[in-house]
Amino acid sequence: MVLYDLISRNIKVKRRTFAILGCISGLANALVLALINNVAENISDIHKENNILYYLVLFSLTIAIYGFTQQRLMTKAARMVEKAIDGLRVELFECVRHTELSTLEKIGKEKIFNTLSKELQTISQSAQLFVIIGQSISLVFFTSLYIAYHSVTAFVVLTALILLGGSIHRLRADEIQKNMQLSFESENKLIQRLSDLLEGFKEVKLSVPRAQELEHEFAMDSARAKRSKTTTQTLFATDFVLSQITFFAATGAMVFVVPVFSNVYTDVVIKVTTASLFLIGPITSIVGGIPIFTAATEAGQNVLALEKELKREQAQYSRENDEQAQISSFNEIRLAGAYYQHNRTPGDRPFFVGPVDFELKRGQITFITGGNGSGKTTFIRMLTGLYELQAGQLILDGQPLNERSLTAYRSLFTAVFADFHLFKQLYGIHNTSQQEIDEWLTFLEMNTKVAVVDGEFSTIDLSSGQRKRLALLSTILENRPVYIFDEWAADQDPIFRRKFYEQVLPRLKARGNTVIAITHDDAYFHLADVHLKMVEGQIMAHQEVETDGVLS
Numbered sequence: 001m002v003l004y005d006l007i008s009r010n011i012k013v014k015r016r017t018f019a020i021l022g023c024i025s026g027l028a029n030a031l032v033l034a035l036i037n038n039v040a041e042n043i044s045d046i047h048k049e050n051n052i053l054y055y056l057v058l059f060s061l062t063i064a065i066y067g068f069t070q071q072r073l074m075t076k077a078a079r080m081v082e083k084a085i086d087g088l089r090v091e092l093f094e095c096v097r098h099t100e101l102s103t104l105e106k107i108g109k110e111k112i113f114n115t116l117s118k119e120l121q122t123i124s125q126s127a128q129l130f131v132i133i134g135q136s137i138s139l140v141f142f143t144s145l146y147i148a149y150h151s152v153t154a155f156v157v158l159t160a161l162i163l164l165g166g167s168i169h170r171l172r173a174d175e176i177q178k179n180m181q182l183s184f185e186s187e188n189k190l191i192q193r194l195s196d197l198l199e200g201f202k203e204v205k206l207s208v209p210r211a212q213e214l215e216h217e218f219a220m221d222s223a224r225a226k227r228s229k230t231t232t233q234t235l236f237a238t239d240f241v242l243s244q245i246t247f248f249a250a251t252g253a254m255v256f257v258v259p260v261f262s263n264v265y266t267d268v269v270i271k272v273t274t275a276s277l278f279l280i281g282p283i284t285s286i287v288g289g290i291p292i293f294t295a296a297t298e299a300g301q302n303v304l305a306l307e308k309e310l311k312r313e314q315a316q317y318s319r320e321n322d323e324q325a326q327i328s329s330f331n332e333i334r335l336a337g338a339y340y341q342h343n344r345t346p347g348d349r350p351f352f353v354g355p356v357d358f359e360l361k362r363g364q365i366t367f368i369t370g371g372n373g374s375g376k377t378t379f380i381r382m383l384t385g386l387y388e389l390q391a392g393q394l395i396l397d398g399q400p401l402n403e404r405s406l407t408a409y410r411s412l413f414t415a416v417f418a419d420f421h422l423f424k425q426l427y428g429i430h431n432t433s434q435q436e437i438d439e440w441l442t443f444l445e446m447n448t449k450v451a452v453v454d455g456e457f458s459t460i461d462l463s464s465g466q467r468k469r470l471a472l473l474s475t476i477l478e479n480r481p482v483y484i485f486d487e488w489a490a491d492q493d494p495i496f497r498r499k500f501y502e503q504v505l506p507r508l509k510a511r512g513n514t515v516i517a518i519t520h521d522d523a524y525f526h527l528a529d530v531h532l533k534m535v536e537g538q539i540m541a542h543q544e545v546e547t548d549g550v551l552s
């Protein structure tokens with residue numbers, strides 16, 4: 001039971017409480033039937049003996065017990081499922097945070113969005129249903145007992161037909177599951193197309209062919225989702241009708257079949273027929289609830305699958321211990337024979353960086369140049385521990401790093417990547433004063449546009465160059481030993497570009513920070529202590545490449 005496993009993982013499911021409440025509720029419901037049948041059968045005697053009030057009180061009491069237990073059951077189930085989902089949501093978020101960048105790239109953002117939002121919501125929506133199905137099963141059980149008490153033959157016929165109705169659904173469970181998986185995949189694609197439209201809105205607006213093709217692909221995926229959902233719903237609808245027919249057959253059997261096989265009196269036939277009719281509500285609830293239950297089970301499976309994928313390559317060590325450790329200084333970082341190869345996409349030539357030997361000394365300013373696609377970003381990700389090396393070693397002050405020390409090692413770095421994300425809130429930046437923030441805002445010429453209030457930028461609705469300045473400010477406030485800038489100055493005006501190279505970088509150096517900048521601004525190459533060049537996944541001294549013009 002995927003759903004039960006998911007729910008009971010973080011919270012203790014009070015099975016006994018649910019079972020007791022479910023039984024009382026089902027029993028009370030069945031008692032309503034028994035009472036009505038009994039009063040109807042003996043109505044003239046009851047009136048004669050003035051017992052009607054007694055039965056009325058009994059009837060009201062039974063309904064009150066049913067109402068109370070049913071309400072408790074539903075509230076408890078909702079609370080339990082929401083608590084479990086709260087835990088799962090946070091756990092999955094944590095899992096995403098701890099997973100490796102390469103794993104995240106492999107899984108894709110859409111699947112994570114879809115699972116964390118829609119799939120968890122599907123499970124949440126099914127909370128009340130679990131109770132209704134459970135209570136209906138209990139009602140069917142007690143009503144069947146009531147029928148068995150009056151006629152064993154009626155009970156056997158009814159049980160056989162209920163089992164037959166139940167097995168209809170089981171027969172097509174695989175087909176239903178396959179279609180649900182298809183619609184999950186189509187929905188992932190739909191999210192991807194939608195984010196293409198929203199994130200690339202400007203580009204889409206500028207190009208009608210692009211817009212048309214995107215719309216066409218979206219429509220195709222939407223049609224695929226529609227097909228698989230319609231097939232699923234059709235299967236469910238047929239199941240529903242078949243089970244209703246089975247149910248009517250069961251009721252019909254009470255009057256047409258049972259009297260043939262047993263010597264029952266008319267009043268017994270009426271009672272078992274009424275009881276059988278009484279089952280229509282719970283049986284409809286059970287059959288009608290199957291699609292939602294199946295969807296929730298499928299959603300649970302997708303949640304588990306995502307979690308497994310996220311954890312697959314996650315280091316098996318205690319996160320807490322690992323995250324407590326921060327490295328605040330170093331003398332030398334070395335990459336020895338470091339190698340990383342990207343996953344090959346069909347039709348693509350595999351790209352790898354390495355084997356690379358590289359040394360970074362504290363306080364140096366290193367510039368890295370290189371053509372497009374030469375591997376600069378990949379190299380930076382290897383150096384910062386964002387990509388786990390597939391061969392070779394990262395050595396910090398003579399100590400080779402292992403998985404345990406990787407998170408602490410990463411804390412040496414802060415970066416403004418080429419595809420940086422500007423956080424509106426200054427997450428994790430607390431060791432700074434308003435005065436320091438304001439000074440830097442003025443220095444970066446952003447003080448007239450933005451303020452930092454309660455640890456948040458007042459706005460990030462700015463030009464891309466200005467947003468980059470704020471990203472730079474965030475890194476400066478973080479004050480980490482090593483600064484990485486990937487083409488930081490590319491979209492700054494010439495005056496500020498000069499300021500970046502001639503004032504910001506020296507200021508960081510004076511503070512004791514080490515800087516690695518990917519840059520093509522040759523006017524400032526003389527400011528670097530070390531100048532390297534990346535060529536086809538190999539790193540070498542810039543001078544060496546420029547004079548030899550060949551790769552070793």
Ligand SMILES: Nc1ncnc2c1ncn2[C@@H]1O[C@H](COP(=O)(O)OP(=O)(O)OP(=O)(O)O)[C@@H](O)[C@H]1O
Nearest residue numbers: 105342343351370371372373374375376377378379
């Ligand atoms: N996540 C990835 N999966 C597969 N291949 C990738 C991935 N990231 C980069 N690559 C490939 O690796 C090669 C090097 O990319 P990389 O971004 O490291 O180069 P770069 O020198 O930084 O390029 P640019 O200057 O254009 O940003 C490219 O051919 C690119 O297609």
